[in-house]
Amino acid sequence: MDTDPSRRIYANRTLNLRSIKAIGYDLDYTLVHYNPVEWERRAYEHTRDRLLERGWPVGELEFDPDQVIQGLTIDLELGNLLKVTRFGYVIRAVHGTKRYQFSQLRRTYAGTVVDLAEDRWVFLNTMFSMSEAALFAQIVDLADQGLIPEVMGYEDLYRTVRDSLDDAHMEGTLKAEILADPERFVEPDPQVPRTLLDQKAAGKRLMLITNSDWDYARRIMEYAFDPYLGDGMSWRDLFDTVIVSARKPGFFFDDHTLYHVVDEDLSLLTPHAGVAESGAVYFGGCARRVEESLGISGDEILYFGDHLFGDVHASKAQLRWRTALILRELESEVDALDAFASKETRLTELMADKETLEVELAGLHLEQLRRVESGDRPSKQSNKAIETVHARLAKLDDEIAPLAIEAGVLNNAHWGLLMRSGLDKSLFARQVERYADVYTSRVSNFLEATPFAYLRAARASLPHEPV
Numbered sequence: 001m002d003t004d005p006s007r008r009i010y011a012n013r014t015l016n017l018r019s020i021k022a023i024g025y026d027l028d029y030t031l032v033h034y035n036p037v038e039w040e041r042r043a044y045e046h047t048r049d050r051l052l053e054r055g056w057p058v059g060e061l062e063f064d065p066d067q068v069i070q071g072l073t074i075d076l077e078l079g080n081l082l083k084v085t086r087f088g089y090v091i092r093a094v095h096g097t098k099r100y101q102f103s104q105l106r107r108t109y110a111g112t113v114v115d116l117a118e119d120r121w122v123f124l125n126t127m128f129s130m131s132e133a134a135l136f137a138q139i140v141d142l143a144d145q146g147l148i149p150e151v152m153g154y155e156d157l158y159r160t161v162r163d164s165l166d167d168a169h170m171e172g173t174l175k176a177e178i179l180a181d182p183e184r185f186v187e188p189d190p191q192v193p194r195t196l197l198d199q200k201a202a203g204k205r206l207m208l209i210t211n212s213d214w215d216y217a218r219r220i221m222e223y224a225f226d227p228y229l230g231d232g233m234s235w236r237d238l239f240d241t242v243i244v245s246a247r248k249p250g251f252f253f254d255d256h257t258l259y260h261v262v263d264e265d266l267s268l269l270t271p272h273a274g275v276a277e278s279g280a281v282y283f284g285g286c287a288r289r290v291e292e293s294l295g296i297s298g299d300e301i302l303y304f305g306d307h308l309f310g311d312v313h314a315s316k317a318q319l320r321w322r323t324a325l326i327l328r329e330l331e332s333e334v335d336a337l338d339a340f341a342s343k344e345t346r347l348t349e350l351m352a353d354k355e356t357l358e359v360e361l362a363g364l365h366l367e368q369l370r371r372v373e374s375g376d377r378p379s380k381q382s383n384k385a386i387e388t389v390h391a392r393l394a395k396l397d398d399e400i401a402p403l404a405i406e407a408g409v410l411n412n413a414h415w416g417l418l419m420r421s422g423l424d425k426s427l428f429a430r431q432v433e434r435y436a437d438v439y440t441s442r443v444s445n446f447l448e449a450t451p452f453a454y455l456r457a458a459r460a461s462l463p464h465e466p467v
């Protein structure tokens with residue numbers, strides 16, 4: 001069977017599902033998908049309104065879902081949004097909402113390598129970052145006009161926006177809105193419950209490990225799962241272990257107390273000693289405790305999450321769990337690449353022609369140089385040949401330029417593809433390679449793959465290797 005490329009599972013490292021004994025799942029944007037534009041719009045509006053209360057003149061600002069994509073980097077020093085390559089080079093910069101021209105980009109960033117360990121940079125890990133970064137960029141425009149009171153600089157500006165967004169109250173409000181009107185926010189995928197049913201039937205122990213609280217987790221899982229399970233079955237029957245309010249990424253690093261939710265209606269907690277028992281609901285705890293309870297170790301556990309740092313990086317770096325990154329944007333990314341495929345082929349041909357001509361030109365220049373060095377005059381013939389090659393190169397560039405521009409705006413008019421920066425892989429793609437053993441657009445792509453799949457890593461190629 002030939003799977004649609006936008007729904008395939010892509011492996012950075014080979015993963016044999018038969019050797020996986022337990023599978024952990026994140027909830028939000030992993031098991032349950034939300035309409036990201038609706039969610040981010042509401043997050044944006046909440047934050048904007050908080051800033052309005054502080055007296056900032058932001059009442060006219062509107063959320064533009066295309067303004068920012070995940071995987072960008074904020075430069076706190078200069079107030080810019082950046083697209084960065086896997087090596088840390090900046091290939092596109094936007095100040096506020098205005099894009100840097102090439103010469104300005106070069107002047108500002110030619111000597112800069114973005115190292116995410118430095119405080120200057122904020123990496124936009126998830127779709128949740130869209131609202132925050134979009135609002136920050138718009139407010140940079142206002143700050144440049146001197147319209148923002150009491151703010152010292154771009155970093156201070158960012159912290160204020162961030163602190164307004166971070167408010168737990170906002171998440172509570174948003175989640176209450178989702179529960180009140182789930183049709184508006186949640187995009188149910190009936191194949192997700194079926195995927196988990198197969199995994200359970202194949203003997204995998206399933207775990208839900210979410211930062212959401214119990215009341216929210218229960219209600220949203222009922223909404224997204226129960227109608228598709230049938231026979232009076234509930235989502236609870238799928239999971240051996242349910243851990244809510246897990247506080248990831250700390251869950252993977254620290255030793256938090258595990259609580260048993262003893263009264264599920266009143267959310268009453270008691271500290272729980274010993275191993276986590278099957279069928280119970282727990283609060284907090286830590287990943288080491290999960291391993292002990294299951295009696296299995298890192299490489300027998302596969303963890304699914306959408307948060308590059310909080311789910312995938314943390315579980316991989318600390319415990320060597322196998323990791324699956326859920327990246328819904330991959331669908332439009334792959335579709336955009338597919339629609340561009342014939343132009344991409346043409347672009348590759350033109351670049352190869354250009355390379356041939358450049359070699360020819362270098363040879364002609366060297367010939368001239370040698371002639372002059374040996375006391376001869378430059379020959380008219382080779383001058384003419386050089387002119388001809390230059391003219392052919394100019395003609396090629398005329399054809400290359402619009403294709404290269406088009407390649408740079410695939411899937412998003414401001415930033416292009418999530419996984420590419422110019423001709424190179426993006427910094428985001430580099431993080432995906434490092435921490436996600438496999439990545440795919442949704443959990444249900446594992447339905448077709450079955451719980452017995454052998455997911456083989458693609459052969460990696462280096463510049464010297466034949467393609």
Ligand SMILES: [Mg+2]
Binds near residue numbers: 026027029030306
């Ligand atoms: Mg999530």
